[in-house]
Structure formats: C-alpha cells, structure tokens
Amino acid sequence: MTPIMTKPEAAALVVAARIRKNLSWAQIAEELDAPKAWCVAALLGQHPLTAEQAERACALLELDDAVRESLQLQPARGVDPELLSDPTIYRFQEALAVYGPAIKELIHEEFGDGIMSAINFKLDVSRRADPDGDRVVVTFDGKFLDYRW
Amino acid sequence: MTPIMTKPEAAALVVAARIRKNLSWAQIAEELDAPKAWCVAALLGQHPLTAEQAERACALLELDDAVRESLQLQPARGVDPELLSDPTIYRFQEALAVYGPAIKELIHEEFGDGIMSAINFKLDVSRRADPDGDRVVVTFDGKFLDYRW
C-alpha cells in the first residue's frame, strides 16, 4: 500500500504538463466541460474532480493513474501563506483591507444581517477593454445567507 | 493648536449620525454625487473627501467642523486586523485562500505577467435575484498593470 499522491504533487504535474503540451486553461476547461475558474482551482487542488473529470483531464494532459487518483481526493482547502504576498494575489488582500468594512456595510444595508456564502459561490476572471488600458474584472458571486437561529 | 480628529473618530460619528438620522448610504452617495461604494469607504476613512464633499456630507449628517476637517485628511489606509475575522468579511478572505492561485493563473494566461491594480480600481456590491436565494455580487475592477522595467 502506498499513500495517495498529495494534491500539491498532483498540481505540480498538471502545471508541468499544461506548459509542456502548450494547453490553455480554457482548452482544459472545455475538455472537462466545466467553468474555467472552477477547473483551474480544482486542478490546483481546491476541489475534488469526479472520476470522469479526472479521467479526461489525465488523458488530455497525459498524466498517470497516481495523478488521476489524487485529483478525486477530498481536499483540505487553503493556500500556502507565502503565496499571499505574491503581488498578483496581494492586490486582492489589499483591496479587502481598504474596502472590507465598506463591503460589510453595503451587504448589511442591502440584505440585512448575514454573509455572502463562499461555498455556494462562483468566481469569474475576465478582461474588459478600456482605452486607458484593459481591466481585470474579478466577480465574486455567492448566495446571501442570513443569520438564522 | 489641537490635533486633527482622527479618521476612526470621524467615522464613528458618521456612522452614529447615519443611523440616528435614518439615512441610507445610497442617500449619502446621492448627496455627494459619487459612487456608493466609494462613499462608504471614504466616510469610513479610506479616501480623502474634497472640501466640497466634506462640506456636503457634514451638512447632510449635521456633523461639525472637526469632522469636516478630518474627512479631508490624507488617510493611512488599512483595516483593524480583528475585523478580518468578522464572518461577513472573512468569507472574502477565505475565497482568496481557496481561489487566489487560480485567479493568478487566469490573470497571467489572459494578460501576461502583471497584476490587477488596487489603485486604479473600483468596486461594486450588488444584489442579483435568484430563485434559490438572492446573491451577493461583488466586482473587483482594476486596470491591468504589466511588469515593465
């Protein structure tokens, strides 16, 4: 009996295969017939794939059974804390530090006492053309959950 | 000579006045003729108001000159770290922990090496009706900045 390959190990192999085979995340998402951002997160280890999704991902990327098994594993979610200071990710941390209390005020004014779910949730990253320089538009879209005893 | 009222002191008075006078953030934003999320953030102390904006905000909220002066101050931006574990704000932290590396991958695939600006940036919080429960939709919209030596 050997341990199951860890999610980070599987993700490193997915990343290597994607680069070497010159596949875009969009192509992988198309193969999996699933939203692009979900696919990236899942293949980086944050969501379990179904057996069929793991099968198709590994076929496309020519990865072996150990990866396929790992991708179906229930993940322990979260991020290596050092990654949070990478500038591309940090700007979102900074936006939360600057606007977090404003977001809280606006959610409570609009919906009452409660939260945006991060579980019944989807995310989109897109480009918006702009003459002053194109813009990154990231949408957080989660079900409102009110505090209910 | 007395010190200028601090931004948190001014924000506490703004919050008290808004509640006691039963004004919505939308009404305040209308008075300031500025985007709602920007107004909330600014009145909570994250952006300086112009002299005219400070004047109008204090007139509407019946706040005195000390508040008016403070609202125009250049802020030192950021959040009390304890606020980040408030559940309404924490869900955004969690979404970044789960999806941060995926966002990074997608920005680099679409735009190349660079970041979403958190300075040339705007934010929107809105409600999207949904039969399974309405949704909180928060949009981060920042100019793409490429690493350029």
Add this chain to the structure above:
Amino acid sequence: MTPIMTKPEAAALVVAARIRKNLSWAQIAEELDAPKAWCVAALLGQHPLTAEQAERACALLELDDAVRESLQLQPARGVDPELLSDPTIYRFQEALAVYGPAIKELIHEEFGDGIMSAINFKLDVSRRADPDGDRVVVTFDGKFLDYRW
C-alpha cells in the same frame, strides 16, 4: 452628535446589571422570548437585537437609552483573542485541534463535499446527569452547505 456606545461597553453594563439584579440568563431569555444561548451571545454583542428586544432587555435590566441603542447595532463579530486561552473556552479549542480532522472526515462521508454553516446555525448548552459526574453537552447544529458553483 456623539458616537454610539460600543458593543463591549454595552455588554459590560448588561453583565453588571444582571449580577447586581441577580437575574439568570434564563430569566432574561424568557423576557426576550428567544433561545437562551442566542440571548447571551446577542447581549454580549454578537447579534443585533430588534428595537423591541432591546427595549425589553433594558427595561428588565434598568439600563438606559445608550445601551438600548447599542444593542440594536449591527455587530462586527469575533472574540478578544486573549479570551481563547481562558480554560473554559480553551477546552473547545483543544477538542477542535484533536478532533477537527475527524469531524471533517465524518461530514464528508455523510454529506459529501461541503461544510456545516455557522450562519444558519444554532447552539445549545445543557447539563446531562451522570453518576460519574454530570456532563456539559454542547450541540453545534448548522445547515449543511455543499460546494456548489
């Protein structure tokens, strides 16, 4: 205009009044016609009271309008981190450190990939008689939320 009394200030006055008037939390909960654990949490500052609840609580405890106003405020939730090492609270932290991964396994086995909501959630603290010494029974009861894109 004066700032609204903070939730911790209001809670300290509630606690003082409860002790000096020799009222149990059960009596206060009965007056508010709400679950006991919810009442304690709310009066300690973790949930907003309705105007009527705040009215009745302050009447019972003979507290003034400043407290009444504060109790209705939308809270920023969370705990003073130093309190987490109080032995009575710490034992729950320890139980999570020892059993957290087991709880995670059991939730995933029973429900699939998702979480127990801490928002659509209720809590109960009760005594169970036992010849070897009575037992503290604390029940966490939250809606299951599955990861759903």
Add this chain to the structure above:
Amino acid sequence: MTPIMTKPEAAALVVAARIRKNLSWAQIAEELDAPKAWCVAALLGQHPLTAEQAERACALLELDDAVRESLQLQPARGVDPELLSDPTIYRFQEALAVYGPAIKELIHEEFGDGIMSAINFKLDVSRRADPDGDRVVVTFDGKFLDYRW
C-alpha cells in the same frame, strides 16, 4: 533498529487503503467495535489503538506491521495549524469566536466555576433531516470539572 513509523505516515496509509478498498468509516468502526468518531480520530493519529484494535484495523485495510506498530503508539496530539483554515474545520473555529464567551457564561451559570473536560469526553457527528436542508449536528459531551483546590 529503525524508527517507528510516524502517526501521520500511518494515517496517510490508512486513508489510502480506506479509499482504495472502498470502505466507509462506519465499516471500520464496526470491525473495531468502537464509536465511529473515536475510530476516525484514532486512525488519523489522535488516540492509541490497543494491540488487538491495531491488528484488526490492519487486517481489514491490508496494511503491514509498520502501520500496526505505529497505531499503538502514544500520540502527541494536535493538528497541523494550516488545517484550521480549511473551510469545513474553520466554521467550528468561527462558531467558537462568536459563541465562546456565551458558552462560558452558560457553563458557569449552570455548573459554577469550572470547565467541560476535553479528556473525559466524547463527540458525535450526525445528520438531522430538515425540510430546509439537512443539518450537521456535532455534539461535544464532556464531564464537568469544577475548580477544586
């Protein structure tokens, strides 16, 4: 002489065997004739198994003597701190942050000055059907210990 296999190494092999042999935790608990939550915690490394329990667990899971030896080891208990931010586990942390002081008040009101033991303690995770969505019910059940000099 070789070191004894560590508890985390043994747990990784238990997890791999359970998944590959398609056994539920309930089936394993039945084989060990012990409560399900205890079994999961013990096999993840938080409690020592008796020689007989280790024998039976390894026979069922087809694991070798190195695992069997490790499972009997006295554990150093605790959790990898990064796991505490996994959303499924974090919700319990959040519930403690929001309700910890209320739990403390209620224990002291009911029992006097003391704590719920986390040693003379048992835990249960169950499902409660609910038309608004089934619920995760986690019960912490520990002997009350009063401060006694």
Add this chain to the structure above:
Amino acid sequence: MTPIMTKPEAAALVVAARIRKNLSWAQIAEELDAPKAWCVAALLGQHPLTAEQAERACALLELDDAVRESLQLQPARGVDPELLSDPTIYRFQEALAVYGPAIKELIHEEFGDGIMSAINFKLDVSRRADPDGDRVVVTFDGKFLDYRW
C-alpha cells in the same frame, strides 16, 4: 448603572494596599483561611472569592465595595503575554521547553494515556534550605485524568 470594576483594576488596588499596609500574603491567607498560593492567585484575579472571603479581604486591606464586588466576579483566566518573559516566570517556561516531553513520557509510563488536571489542581511554592544556596520548590499537584470516551 456602572460597569463592575475589572479584575486587573481590583488586583492593582489589592497590591497597593498590601504594600502600603505592609501585610504579607501569608497574613492575608490566614485571614481568608485558605491556602496561600490560592489566595494570591484569587486576589490577582484568577479565582472568584466567595462573598465572605471578599468581605474579609477588603476589610483587612481597607478596600471599598467596588473591589469587593469585583473579587467575586467569575474570572476570564490567563496572563498578559508580556509577563511570560519576566525572568522569574520565564524560567518555568524554559523548564517546560526543556523537560515537557520528558514529563509527558513519565506521566504516560506511570498512568497510561491521559493528563494531569489543571482544574482539580493545587500548587505550592516553598523554600528548601540547602548549604549550596536555598532552593525554590514549586509543586504542581493535579488529579490524573485518563482519556475516556
């Protein structure tokens, strides 16, 4: 209604009174008819006094009703973290860092899997004469609690 004096405020007044009235902790303990170490801890805010004990302590120390009321309060236990680096206290931290795992081994060898209770617990600080320099002898004496599901 005013808040109850906090335990640290009461402790500061106890300490001031003890020094100015030139009373030893032994004299105070005798008045309270309780173990000396318990008395010191209680008067510093770590245990609640009974109404009678608080009465007698305040009479002896000539402290007022606000202190008397505070001393009976249920404490939130723990220490200001900065105090832990005071050299007199730090040596105990260091002894735990050096000998903690050895203590754990010896408890498990002698008693099996379990802990020394810090609740059903008493402590003694005494002097032992020694020709090479007298010795501080601190005894931790707690009931053994075995892990019992």
Add this chain to the structure above:
Amino acid sequence: MTPIMTKPEAAALVVAARIRKNLSWAQIAEELDAPKAWCVAALLGQHPLTAEQAERACALLELDDAVRESLQLQPARGVDPELLSDPTIYRFQEALAVYGPAIKELIHEEFGDGIMSAINFKLDVSRRADPDGDRVVVTFDGKFLDYRW
C-alpha cells in the same frame, strides 16, 4: 566525513528501541545509575550523556555507534513548538498562565528579588494515591538566584 546524527534522530531510535524491547524508563535509568527524569530528558536530546552513559544506554537498547555519538553531543535545548499544544503538556502551560504571577509574588515574598534557576535544577514526576483519583505530582526544584550586580 558524515554529519553527526541529530539529537531528534537519535531520540526517535531510542524511543523505538525502548518500545520494541519493552523496557521502562525506570529500567533504563537504573542501568545509567541516574535520576529517571534526567535520563528521559537526556535520551530525548536535552542533556549530553557521558561517554560511559552513552555506551551503556546503547548496549541496553542495542543501538549502534551513530546513536552513541549523538547522545554525547552538546544539545541545543528546546521543544518543537507544536508539542506545546499536546494536552498532556499544555496543562502545565495553562497552570503557568493562571498561576505564573502568583508564583512570582510568592518567590519574591519568600526570597526577595530573584529567580528559581532552571539550570541548577531538578524535576520529579510521581504518583500520589488519592481516594478521589490518584494524582500527578510534578516538582520543580531549583536553586534561588538573587539579582546581584
């Protein structure tokens, strides 16, 4: 030339040998003709053994020369911080948090300004029979050192 086996590696082999050969710490201490608690600490890597002690320990435990060499090494003392949250060790941390300032008061009252040495120091762990449940008695016994310029 190869590096000397580290103290933790040697300790892991000592622990494995002790369990497999079914030796008690008392038996090992007898062989080394040294106090039991000292022996456990030393073999876990907190004190250097003399050449003769290392020789005898390795003979008894059937460990090789690499272990023997390592056991004589001057240690860098301290504990893996994660171990401090193991419940058996944590109770001592908690006792220090609750009683540390009281211990400080009592040492200063009895001895004046100074500390208990953690270097000229010995420790004992013993069992005291008690009809209400046997007790763990841990004695810290260190020379008093007064602040002396």
Add this chain to the structure above:
Amino acid sequence: MTPIMTKPEAAALVVAARIRKNLSWAQIAEELDAPKAWCVAALLGQHPLTAEQAERACALLELDDAVRESLQLQPARGVDPELLSDPTIYRFQEALAVYGPAIKELIHEEFGDGIMSAINFKLDVSRRADPDGDRVVVTFDGKFLDYRW
C-alpha cells in the same frame, strides 16, 4: 513635574498646524535650512531637532513649548507596524521582497562583504517627468560599511 510630550503627540500637532496654516514641507525645510526629507522625518519624530531648529519650527507653526521640548528629545526610532500595510508604504516593502536578494548580490559584487549604512545615510524623494506618466524616484544613499573585525 510632568512627562515630556511624546514624539507622536508632537507629530500630530505639527501635522495639524502644517495643514491649517497651509504650509508645504518645502517651506518648513527652508525655514529649518535642512534637507526636506530629513525635516519631514524629524518632525514626524524620527530625528532630534537642535534647540534652534525646534525654536524655528515652533515659531513658524505657532506651536507651544511642550512641542518644542519634545522635538529635541532623543527618539526611539521605528514605525507603527500597521502603517506598513498602507499601500503607499507597502509598495516599498514589496519592492524589497522582490528585489532584496538582487540588491544584496549587487552590493556584494560591487563592494565585497558588507552593507549600506542606514545611519550615515540620506534619502531623497523626487518627481521625474515621463510622457507615460510621471515617476516617483526615491534614492537611498548610504555609506558602504565592510565587515571588519
């Protein structure tokens, strides 16, 4: 005898006076006949002013003797850690995280083993016009100190 006004208190008064009297830092520096960046740092509390400089600064800003006395005090240097996450300051932290090891390589290649002094040091902040947007140019200029035993 009263304590000397703290440096942060004096700085808050300097800042208030500068804004209300509508003086630029350049005007203040001219009055003090000292480099602008040095003046800002000194008036914010990081360098002691001479008696004459403190005199002239307080005359210009119409501040009283308590400020004048404080400005001459030897400072304990450093920054409120929360300020380091202000975006304007954080970008310099980020640049050090990204380029720190490269700066180290280049200093060692050019000068050998040693450091840039932060004591025999000056700093300049200036604007450089650029058709693609003007640039902030910050120069750190410190004496090279080689490791010398």
Add this chain to the structure above:
Amino acid sequence: MTPIMTKPEAAALVVAARIRKNLSWAQIAEELDAPKAWCVAALLGQHPLTAEQAERACALLELDDAVRESLQLQPARGVDPELLSDPTIYRFQEALAVYGPAIKELIHEEFGDGIMSAINFKLDVSRRADPDGDRVVVTFDGKFLDYRW
C-alpha cells in the same frame, strides 16, 4: 511527466555556475542584453525570462534544459522571510521603518493621493565615490499611480 524544476532550485544552480565559471552579473547581463538588476532578480527567480533569454543564459552558464525551462516559468514572487534579517537586506527594512511615513508625506505633497508603482518600476544599485568612504546608491523608480475610481 516530471514537475518543472522550481525557481529556487534553478537559482541555486545559476549561482553555483556563476561562481565556478567566475562570471560577473554584469557579464551575464551583457549576454542577456538587459539591465543588470533586472537580470539578477530574474535569475534568482523573480521574473520570467523569455525563451531566448533562458537559452542564452543557460548557454553562457552551461546549465541544462531543466534550468532553461524553469527560468521561463511565471514566478510566484516574494522572499524567504528569514532572508529579511540578513544585515545587508535588513538595512533597507530599517530605512523604511524610519523614513516610510516621511516618504508617504512627500509623495502625497508632490503627487497627491496615490502610490509609486512597484510593477511599472525599475531599480538601480550603484557606487558613488566619496572621500569619506564610497557610498551605495539604490534608486527606486516607479510610475506614480493616483487613486482613481
């Protein structure tokens, strides 16, 4: 499929090759036809090289394809936190602690509310001869970005 060599592994090989082949960073930069500080940062893992740059760097340093592939990878930027206390790097941290708030004041006075970009940014390290000892001059040069909604 094997994972791509990590950036730190590639950097260690670049550093080894540079030393053994006795090449200066200036020589490497010349080969890459790029600014010296950029080259050092990129080869230490903070910027991706183009395929051609990676080709030329590996040819000059006689490094193999695994390094060449790694150097083109999109980096996760940042620094091992332990490196920040290396004295050569720490002096820059200290300069920010002492002068950060002054830099912030001067940027806002000169440019208004905004920041120096760390993305549209370049850095230079040079020597300035000085009779009192040559000086290290480090220039941070970034585009000004104003807060713009």
Add this chain to the structure above:
Amino acid sequence: MTPIMTKPEAAALVVAARIRKNLSWAQIAEELDAPKAWCVAALLGQHPLTAEQAERACALLELDDAVRESLQLQPARGVDPELLSDPTIYRFQEALAVYGPAIKELIHEEFGDGIMSAINFKLDVSRRADPDGDRVVVTFDGKFLDYRW
C-alpha cells in the same frame, strides 16, 4: 486607596526631570552611589530601588512621593517589543543573530555545559578611543552556571 504609579509612568517622569534639570546619568549614579548602568536600568523600571535610593533619587530629581513609592516596587521585567527595532538596540539583536551560536560554542568549550547567568550579572557601557573612530564597548559579565541536577 489608589493604585501605585506604574514603573513606566515613573520612568517617564524620571526622564523628564533628568532632561529639564540637565543632569547626567553619571551624576545620578553618583548620588545613588551605585554603578551607572544599574542605575539607568533601575530608574527605567527594571530593578527595585531601596527606600533610601528612591528617597535620594527623588530628592535630586525633585520628584514626588508617588514616584518614590513606584521606584521601590518589585518590577515585572522586560521591554516593549517595539523598542527592539530601534536601531541603537537592534544592532545588539543582530549581533546575537550573527554570533549567538558562536558564543554558545565558546561557552561550552571553555566552561562545559551551562550558561552565563543573566541574574548574577553586570553590564558596562564604555567608550574606547580609536583613531578610526571611537568605539562602543559593551561588556556582559555573568556568573557561569553549569547544568547540575
């Protein structure tokens, strides 16, 4: 009854008096007939003064009884952690980071297994003239204590 003035409050008054009365630490030490470094530390709150020393210090500095009482208090020793990053103090931290393991090797080689006492300890700060620039010479002089069970 009022609390005793805290040591930091007393120290702030000592510092103010010393500056306003233009007294050197040497003059104060002479008045107290005690080593200069000891006097500074004691008056800053790290050692208790005798009644007579407190009397003479307060007479010289024209400070009142509240200060005199505070100076005799048994201190809780330690430093505000923010002070440790003041450059004048930090250089000693850095020297320990660079040379700490070397100091440990040299103590063990010269004395065997043990430590330099920080209790039976004295410290001296002096100037040594040097044509290349005078030198700060700080001597740590503590009794060797060997590990002795």
Add this chain to the structure above:
Amino acid sequence: MTPIMTKPEAAALVVAARIRKNLSWAQIAEELDAPKAWCVAALLGQHPLTAEQAERACALLELDDAVRESLQLQPARGVDPELLSDPTIYRFQEALAVYGPAIKELIHEEFGDGIMSAINFKLDVSRRADPDGDRVVVTFDGKFLDYRW
C-alpha cells in the same frame, strides 16, 4: 552542474570533524591565524573564508572540496529562530530585554545620537576567575556611528 553545498551543511561537517578529531576551536583558530570568535562564526556559516583559509581549515579537519567551496561563499547571515530559545543563547536575549533601553541611554549620553556598528565590530568570549564562581565575560566592541545625513 550541482548546487554549492549550503553553509549549514558545511557547518554540520565542520562540527562533526572537530569533535571526531578532538580539536578545540582555539587550535582551529591558530591554524587559520584569525581571532577565535571570528573563526567559530565563520565556520558556522556567518562569514566567508578566503580561499586560503578555507584550504587550511579543510586540510586540518580533513574535509573535502565541497566544504572548501561552501566556506568561501558569501553568507546570508542570521540564526534559526528556534536556536534563540536555547538557554545558553536566551540569557543574552533576556539581558537585552532587561538592559536594552539602558544601553541606549548610555550610548546616547556618551556619544550622542547614533549606534554601535554590528559590522565594524568584534566580539570576545572569555573566562574571568572569581572566588564565587568563574564568570563568562562577553564583550561587544563596535565602532560608534553617528546619524549623519
């Protein structure tokens, strides 16, 4: 191409060779014709050796070329933070916590505003005989650097 052996790896081999060949640090220092404390620090990885010094050290200790190469490497200086709690090193940390502000006062009184250099710096560890027990005398000797713009 292989990476250069890291400094900690080289130090572990130096330590092993020194012990097995029974050489004192004094003997090694004599061979290198350099101050003893410098040699220990350098061989533990805190200073680069010259080619000749590395040659002679490796000849004496019979270490191979990989060590010799590593010893000449420019170090990244600093200490594993866990080592700072080793009691022999910790006492110096404690002395800084207790006496750091006093050292700062005395340096400023004697020299004015500035620091002791930790770069133009030397250190000595010696024994001073004393009838009450020999003493460890550690001297920090660094050039005074005044703040000079």
